[in-house]
Amino acid sequence: MSDPTALPNFGPTPPNGGDQPAPEAPLRDRVQDALRELGLEPSIDSEGDVAFTFSEQQMFIRCQDDESNVLRVFGQWALEDPVPTDPMERLQVSNDLNVAFNLVKAAVAGDTLLVTSEHILPRGADVRGLLGLALPLVLQGVQLWHQRATGQDPTEEGSADAPSEPQA
Numbered sequence: 001m002s003d004p005t006a007l008p009n010f011g012p013t014p015p016n017g018g019d020q021p022a023p024e025a026p027l028r029d030r031v032q033d034a035l036r037e038l039g040l041e042p043s044i045d046s047e048g049d050v051a052f053t054f055s056e057q058q059m060f061i062r063c064q065d066d067e068s069n070v071l072r073v074f075g076q077w078a079l080e081d082p083v084p085t086d087p088m089e090r091l092q093v094s095n096d097l098n099v100a101f102n103l104v105k106a107a108v109a110g111d112t113l114l115v116t117s118e119h120i121l122p123r124g125a126d127v128r129g130l131l132g133l134a135l136p137l138v139l140q141g142v143q144l145w146h147q148r149a150t151g152q153d154p155t156e157e158g159s160a161d162a163p164s165e166p167q168a
Helices: 027-037 085-098 127-149
Strands: 050-054 057-063 070-078 105-109 110-118
Touching: 027 050, 027 057, 027 127, 057 127, 070 105, 070 127, 085 105, 085 127, 110 127
Parallel strands: none
Antiparallel strands: 050 057, 057 070, 070 110, 105 110
16 A cells, blocks of 8 residues: 555645636625626715615625635615515515525515625636626515515516616
């Protein structure tokens, strides 16, 4: 039997002739830059999240600036009439949405709807491109949650094609 410590290392070869790749800027900085490129005005809130307004809706991005590079796009909406007040109905609508979508998840806490889209970013990921997809997806999740909760048919004329603001 051979000595495993004597085996060659066949791991990935670093680029630039063995030099270590240049470190990336912190994820939160890259997110802020990407939001500015999208024409938005990001700021940092008291919890350290990136806060901004997109399509007249207050949204946030939470970044984990560690090896995981996890990015969470989310928003919170107060639930009011005509949304049902029964907690089980609200949770059932959230469950239906969670089953229907891969990238958008919904939860209800009291009278607040939380819709998120979470992503693990590989090194060198296109943050701007990801946000260009994730932001509208979160708002679409809010709209579909509200439509299902209030018994609206999402296929009614105009509701599937025309962009509209979430009502939740």
